[in-house]
Amino acid sequence: MTLQDLGYNDYFEKLRIDNNLEDFEIGRVIAEHKGRYIVKNEKGEFEAEITGNLRFSAKSREDFPTVGDWVSLLNYETDFVIIHSILSRLSILSRQAVNKFGELQIIASNIDYGLIVQSVNRDFNINRLERYLTLCFASKIEPIIVITKTDLIDEHNLNDLLNKIKTRVKKIPVVHVSNETKVGMGELKKLLYKGKTYCLLGSSGVGKSSLINSLTGENRMKTASISEGIDRGKHVTTHRELIPIINGAILIDNPGMREVGITGSSDGLESTFEKIYDLIQHCKFSDCTHTSERNCAIQLAIEKGQIDKSHFENYLKMEREKEHYESTVVEKRRKDKDFGKMIKHYKKTRKSNKY
Structure with missing residues (x-):
């Protein structure tokens, strides 16, 4: 696998040169879990941590690596590297952090397309669909709507659902698929382009894991049974992960989001x-x-x-x-400004009291 297979292009190569990083190896963050990262390049996959300087200089969550980032690397060992710096991002997919007003949660970076996945059963909600669209537009990401589990309803009800979308949503591709019968998969695959990065967006139980299995041709992701009480699948994905799929496209799986908080854009x-x-x-x-x-x-x-x-x-x-x-x-x-002033005043007072 080459860097180009992971989405590397001339834009990132220019950033590498402009920032005098030619002597560093380059890799892409493909997974993140509690401050530990998995980075991948042509040499393989490596566990990674950030440098102390990068951690010290970080002012917000945006200054830390996230899945999708291209990073420069130090200290190659058998299966471990140090992340030296983060190349400037083409896009940042983010939402308002849950129960943390005024803070962003970074979902992923360097995304080209957002696959907004909703199923035809109880998950379908046109208002939530508009929230995901807003999330994509605010992040300069092109949205694609994917309606799943179409084998669960008849053609008449499916057409009614699609008409509801067309009434409210304009100029956005809408694809309807079944992971069971594979109907519609051909149309979806036509929208997956070599070297482009896609991010799955949707609630738990809409069939995202089954969709990944269909797009990779492997039984790669675990799927959970449907709960009869709420007509939904159980939460399966617990962390973000970058996955190469068909046509040379790259997919970022994303845990189901119950809340899609709107930010200031x-x-x-x-x-x-x-x-x-x-x-x-x-x-x-x-x-x-x-x-x-x-x-x-x-x-x-x-x-x-x-x-x-x-x-x-x-x-x-x-x-x-x-x-x-x-x-x-x-x-x-x-x-934060008031707190900074208080700390500065405390240090100044403490220093003067020594003399």
Whole structure:
């Protein structure tokens, strides 16, 4: 296996040269678990840790390696290396950290496409689908919607479900597949390109592990039985992992996400709710709340059936989350700044008291 098989290209080679890293080996982080990493290159797979300097200089979670990163390496041993530095990322897939307001959780980096996976059973939720789309758009990642377990419903119900997506989601590829019958796999494989990196996004039990097995042609990932009580598979994947699949594409598996918290980027919302943003720009009232005002462009569009009411309500909810996240980031920075001043004052006072 070469670096190119793992997604290495001219962009990263230029970064390597520009940062005077020609004397270092290069590898890609393919797995991460509690501060320990697995790095892969043409020489094999290695356990890895970061340098003390990299750890000391890190200001946030974004400064640590994550799955998908290209890194320079030191101190080759039999099966262990040291990560010296992280090459600048093409993209960062992130969400609001669960129960940690104002903080990001990095999911993966250097992703080209996000495979948003939902199943036709109880998991299907158009509002959550829009959240995943926003996540991808905010990260400059091209989304592809994959509907799984189509063998569980008839053609009429499947078409109804696909029409619901088409009503709310525009210009995004939608593929429907069955891991049991393999129907639709051919269409999905046509969207997998050599050297491109894909990330699986979806809840637990939507068939992501079965999908990986279908795309690798191996029984690589464990699958769990469906719970009759909730009509869902059990949580199988526990960590992120980079996996080469067919057509020379690379896939990052990702644990199921129950929550998809919106961060402060407005780009994602504007792309997901493009028509709503356009109507807001042309609304008659500059200070319109778009909820009850007479002749409001949004409300008129809802009345005429041009946009779905639940689509707009989902936009409002996510916009509020974005604003709340932005306010918590500002508050967190203020507290960090105040704490830094307190420490600085303490050190200065302690020094003066010595003399």
